[in-house]
Amino acid sequence: MAANNYRHALFCAIVTLIISFPILGFNLEAKGINITLTGATTSTIIAVILAAVAVFVFQAFRDSFMVMLGKLPNLNPLAGKEPMEQSKRVKLESWVLTGIVVFALFWPFLVSRGSVDLATLVLIYIMLALGLNVVVGLAGLLDLGYVAFYAVGAYTFALLSQYIGISFWMALPIGALLAGLTGMILGFPVLRLRGDYLAIVTLGFGEIIRILLNNWTTLTGGPNGIGGIPEPTLFGMEFGRRIKEEGNTSFHETFGIAYSGEHKVIFLYLIALVLAVITALIIRRFMRMPVGRAWEALREDEIAARSLGLSRTAVKLSAFTIGAFFAGFAGTVFASKQGFISPESFVFLESAIILAIVVLGGMGSQLGVILAAIAVTILPELAREFSEYRMLIFGAAMVLMMVWRPQGLLPMRRIHITLNKQG
Amino acid sequence: MQDLLYFSQQLINGLTIGSAYALIAIGYTMVYGIIGMINFAHGEIYMIGAYTALIAITGLTALGLAWLPLILIVALLCAMIVSSSMGWAVERVAYRPVRGRHRLIPLISAIGMSIFLQNYVHLAQGSRNVGFPALIEGGFNFSADGAFEMSLSYMQITIFVTTLICMTALSLFISRSRTGRACRAVSQDLGMASLLGIDTNRIISATFIIGAALAAVAGLLLGMYYGSVDPLFGFIAGLKAFTAAVLGGIGSIPGAMLGGLILGVSESMTSGYLSGEYKDVVSFGLLILILLFKPTGLLGKPEVEKI
Numbered sequence: 001m002a003a004n005n006y007r008h009a010l011f012c013a014i015v016t017l018i019i020s021f022p023i024l025g026f027n028l029e030a031k032g033i034n035i036t037l038t039g040a041t042t043s044t045i046i047a048v049i050l051a052a053v054a055v056f057v058f059q060a061f062r063d064s065f066m067v068m069l070g071k072l073p074n075l076n077p078l079a080g081k082e083p084m085e086q087s088k089r090v091k092l093e094s095w096v097l098t099g100i101v102v103f104a105l106f107w108p109f110l111v112s113r114g115s116v117d118l119a120t121l122v123l124i125y126i127m128l129a130l131g132l133n134v135v136v137g138l139a140g141l142l143d144l145g146y147v148a149f150y151a152v153g154a155y156t157f158a159l160l161s162q163y164i165g166i167s168f169w170m171a172l173p174i175g176a177l178l179a180g181l182t183g184m185i186l187g188f189p190v191l192r193l194r195g196d197y198l199a200i201v202t203l204g205f206g207e208i209i210r211i212l213l214n215n216w217t218t219l220t221g222g223p224n225g226i227g228g229i230p231e232p233t234l235f236g237m238e239f240g241r242r243i244k245e246e247g248n249t250s251f252h253e254t255f256g257i258a259y260s261g262e263h264k265v266i267f268l269y270l271i272a273l274v275l276a277v278i279t280a281l282i283i284r285r286f287m288r289m290p291v292g293r294a295w296e297a298l299r300e301d302e303i304a305a306r307s308l309g310l311s312r313t314a315v316k317l318s319a320f321t322i323g324a325f326f327a328g329f330a331g332t333v334f335a336s337k338q339g340f341i342s343p344e345s346f347v348f349l350e351s352a353i354i355l356a357i358v359v360l361g362g363m364g365s366q367l368g369v370i371l372a373a374i375a376v377t378i379l380p381e382l383a384r385e386f387s388e389y390r391m392l393i394f395g396a397a398m399v400l401m402m403v404w405r406p407q408g409l410l411p412m413r414r415i416h417i418t419l420n421k422q423g
Numbered sequence: 424m425q426d427l428l429y430f431s432q433q434l435i436n437g438l439t440i441g442s443a444y445a446l447i448a449i450g451y452t453m454v455y456g457i458i459g460m461i462n463f464a465h466g467e468i469y470m471i472g473a474y475t476a477l478i479a480i481t482g483l484t485a486l487g488l489a490w491l492p493l494i495l496i497v498a499l500l501c502a503m504i505v506s507s508s509m510g511w512a513v514e515r516v517a518y519r520p521v522r523g524r525h526r527l528i529p530l531i532s533a534i535g536m537s538i539f540l541q542n543y544v545h546l547a548q549g550s551r552n553v554g555f556p557a558l559i560e561g562g563f564n565f566s567a568d569g570a571f572e573m574s575l576s577y578m579q580i581t582i583f584v585t586t587l588i589c590m591t592a593l594s595l596f597i598s599r600s601r602t603g604r605a606c607r608a609v610s611q612d613l614g615m616a617s618l619l620g621i622d623t624n625r626i627i628s629a630t631f632i633i634g635a636a637l638a639a640v641a642g643l644l645l646g647m648y649y650g651s652v653d654p655l656f657g658f659i660a661g662l663k664a665f666t667a668a669v670l671g672g673i674g675s676i677p678g679a680m681l682g683g684l685i686l687g688v689s690e691s692m693t694s695g696y697l698s699g700e701y702k703d704v705v706s707f708g709l710l711i712l713i714l715l716f717k718p719t720g721l722l723g724k725p726e727v728e729k730i
Contacts, residue, residue: 015508015511015512016512018504018505018508019505019508019509019512022475022478022479022501022505023471023474023475023478023505023543023544023547023548024547026478026482027547027548027549028474028477028478028481028548028553030551030553030554035477035481035553035554035556036481036485037478037481037482037485136527140527142527142530142531144534189715190711190714190715192715193714193715193718194526194718196460196461196526196527196530197669197714197718199461199527199530200461200662200665200669200710200714201710201711201714203662204662204707204708204710204711205707205711207662207703207707208703208704208707208708211700211701211703211704212704214700215698215700215701348658349538352534352538355531355534356535359531388546389542389546391538391541391542391545392538392539392542392543392546394535394538395535395536395537395538395539395540395541395542396535396539397535398531398532398534398535398538399516399517399532399535399536399539401535402517402521402528402529402531402532402535403517403520403521403532406521406524406525406528
């Protein structure tokens with residue numbers, strides 16, 4: 001047994017060397033038309049060798065490591081205890097959520113402009129993740145082209161404001177409805193497909209929409225994007241220094257305060273906050289409604305759910321449409337926040353990030369998804385020197401989550417009734 | 424005559440790209456045939472193959488080696504070894520622990536792996552594309568009356584011949600060798616095969632290794648054909664190859680070859696007669712249409728759902 005273990009360990013170590021040394025050990029550099037090869041720094045090579053040694057040691061003494069891991073004191077103090085009572089847990093969760101919202105309401109007035117801007121982005125991601133959570137987490141439909149609906153929302157606002165001069169408040173429902181409609185139209189034919197095929201088809205749709213946006217230059221401006229998207233107004237009051245549109249007044253003049261660029265940022269943040277809260281509340285309602293139960297039933301066992309009389313198409317389509325609707329919502333806010341959009345913002349990677357948020361947070365769990373959205377967006381900003389490792393870590397985290405904790409960090413708990421033991 | 428030449432040029436270009444797609448598609452189709460999952464990271468393994476080949480070619484040239492066939496063969500071997508090891512490691516780390524769970528879980532794990540590998544190469548080699556030296560130059564030119572010239576480059580011939588050799592070797596391996604027979608048995612019924620004493624874990628690893636090695640071949644060929652590689656090189660090619668696999672009927676090896684060729688030709692016809700920008704739209708559109716109307720593909724067997 002031991003000899004076998006060592007052989008396997010040696011093999012793993014050699015594989016580690018093979019897969020890391022050529023890629024990490026040499027750097028290709030283009031000099032004019034010639035490419036030169038330079039060796040990497042000594043520290044990289046030492047790191048590669050250390051990694052191979054670590055793999056060898058781990059694989060060779062794997063059994064003893066596993067025994068040691070089993071003996072470690074459990075780090076989670078709640079692990080052994082009975083789960084919290086249902087009603088208590090729900091109450092606690094809503095208190096936590098309310099606490100977050102109240103904190104979020106007052107917070108922008110205390111911090112710098114940059115952090116408020118970042119927080120607006122976090123809120124947009126929260127909306128997106130909550131919407132995708134319906135599709136992936138609740139209905140179990142893996143949608144890899146989710147960013148397409150986000151793009152539909154953003155481009156609807158951008159195009160309508162460019163051609164008809166529509167305002168943010170008009171564009172918000174129109175963008176969301178159009179995105180939802182797109183979701184319905186795209187969803188109708190594809191929802192018959194089995195899980196993994198559906199994932200690839202939605203990925204294809206996402207790419208098609210991006211390519212169309214990129215190449216339909218006369219309408220969308222192609223890769224140059226669309227600029228000059230108006231900012232939201234508060235009852236006809238603009239936040240700029242000068243009024244852009246006839247009939248509007250400006251915020252700082254109406255209230256007789258000095259102009260400050262921060263007003264606009266904070267206002268946008270508050271709008272995003274309100275919309276995110278609305279999104280969360282609506283989806284929360286949906287989860288408790290029959291349609292929400294139907295989503296989960298279909299996710300758990302399609303054949304059983306259908307034999308109980310649920311219409312597969314209707315149930316899946318509703319999830320898909322609602323998810324797309326909120327992506328459109330987020331897209332409109334995003335367009336307004338940036339003032340400029342281009343197909344660059346709607347690449348597959350964006351879909352993957354949103355999916356990573358949902359997966360990390362715990363598919364189906366709202367609180368988990370919100371916390372994951374905050375973590376995933378803010379952590380790379382805090383650790384700037386690591387920001388280029390962001391996607392690397394995301395990828396690794398997705399794999400590790402699936403291997404060790406597929407239910408996510410804060411898994412969803414179904415509302416259920418436990419029968420008391422008799423006697 | 425003119426039109427015919429133009430058409431044949433598109434056909435040649437399409438068949439060239441298509442045969443390389445077919446090589447990548449084999450990896451998707453074999454893995455799907457055996458464990459029923461989409462190996463989303465396969466495109467990245469192909470990209471790593473292309474990078475390794477480029478590194479080997481540059482290194483060998485710098486060492487003063489001048490005999491072209493030797494350079495190419497050594498580079499090909501390096502790429503195949505690195506890619507196969509990668510394929511083996513990916514299966515071990517990301518797929519084996521989640522095998523047998525709900526369908527979406529391996530897929531999400533595979534997407535995570537794909538993102539990881541993309542960024543691994545991105546961090547190690549930079550995000551800019553690196554030029555691939557054109558080692559095989561020249562070709563045959565045909566022209567009717569001077570106006571339009573149809574060309575068949577030596578590079579294209581190399582791609583055809585290499586693909587043909589690989590496909591023949593693979594077919595012989597699958598149909599004649601012991602491991603190949605075990606592969607077929609496992610793809611028919613995994614549980615039964617393991618009852619009959621086949622080490623299914625070994626066979627699954629072997630599938631990943633074979634698929635990755637073929638992807639590395641495609642990586643070297645297409646890298647040279649396109650003239651540059653970058654870390655995102657594998658993503659679109661992987662999707663195309665997956666489309667090819669689905670088109671031919673996923674799980675079927677001849678289907679993957681046929682699908683690759685059809686996809687390659689339809690793509691080059693689109694760029695030849697419509698516009699190059701929309702060729703990706705056409706291949707994705709094709710994928711969607713096939714999945715909607717004939718999910719079993721051209722040569723695939725229908726999947727029966729048992730309760």
